[in-house]
Amino acid sequence: MSRVVIVGDGPGGLSAALLLAKNGVEVSVVGQDTTPMHHAHLYNYLGAPDIDGSAFQRLAREQVAGQGARLVDGEVTALEVSHDTVAVTSSAGSFDADYVVLAGGKAAQALATQLGVTDGDRVPVDQEMRTSLERVYAIGRLVRPERSQAIISAGAGATVALDILSREAGKDVHDWDTPPEG
Numbered sequence: 001m002s003r004v005v006i007v008g009d010g011p012g013g014l015s016a017a018l019l020l021a022k023n024g025v026e027v028s029v030v031g032q033d034t035t036p037m038h039h040a041h042l043y044n045y046l047g048a049p050d051i052d053g054s055a056f057q058r059l060a061r062e063q064v065a066g067q068g069a070r071l072v073d074g075e076v077t078a079l080e081v082s083h084d085t086v087a088v089t090s091s092a093g094s095f096d097a098d099y100v101v102l103a104g105g106k107a108a109q110a111l112a113t114q115l116g117v118t119d120g121d122r123v124p125v126d127q128e129m130r131t132s133l134e135r136v137y138a139i140g141r142l143v144r145p146e147r148s149q150a151i152i153s154a155g156a157g158a159t160v161a162l163d164i165l166s167r168e169a170g171k172d173v174h175d176w177d178t179p180p181e182g
């Protein structure tokens with residue numbers, strides 16, 4: 001089973017975690033629930049016409065934990081990428097991962113700089129949100145510093161999840177469900 005560490009617990013990181021955990025991947029989301037969502041009230045998130053940002057986060061965290069992802073209360077302080085693993089150091093302990101997702105917003109800029117994946121003010125990524133490092137993805141404000149919306153981060157997180165699932169399966173993967181019988 002592959003292991004994924006997600007740096008950041010806003011809508012982007014949680015969305016990636018949801019699809020990965022639902023499909024049996026061992027996922028840890030590291031963060032301290034300090035997302036700017038706690039200052040937001042959403043009227044522009046499709047399917048949720050009027051919801052307080054903190055309520056959104058609470059629901060999202062419950063949904064993700066319910067699928068088996070581990071929510072780790074901590075701050076990632078260092079990442080070291082080798083050819084087949086990423087060593088993650090955090091205030092809550094150290095982890096080895098097969099993939100890392102940088103979803104920490106502007107606050108994670110130092111980590112991106114440390115890894116050498118930035119291009120000035122942003123982290124360049126391809127359409128699957130892959131950075132220049134094989135096992136490292138980036139989403140959210142690291143990638144789009146001036147154009148941030150919760151639904152864009154959530155979509156980018158889902159994109160990462162499908163890419164990791166597809167890489168591991170060796171073929172393109174969707175996460176599609178149908179209504180329950182009866």
Ligand SMILES: Cc1cc2nc3c(=O)[nH]c(=O)nc-3n(C[C@H](O)[C@H](O)[C@H](O)COP(=O)(O)OP(=O)(O)OC[C@H]3O[C@@H](n4cnc5c(N)ncnc54)[C@H](O)[C@@H]3O)c2cc1C
Nearest residue numbers: 008010011012031034035040076104105140148149150153
């Ligand atoms: C006042 C205000 C109102 C807003 N209103 C809206 C709105 O109406 N609609 C809308 O769509 N968007 C709104 N937004 C923007 C919305 O909050 C962002 O688009 C969204 O939070 C981005 O999600 P994200 O997952 O990319 O990153 P974030 O939500 O920024 O989450 C990143 C998380 O990672 C954590 N983190 C950072 N570094 C590390 C590290 N090293 N280790 C561990 N964790 C780390 C951060 O503390 C944070 O909790 C608003 C923002 C503000 C400030």
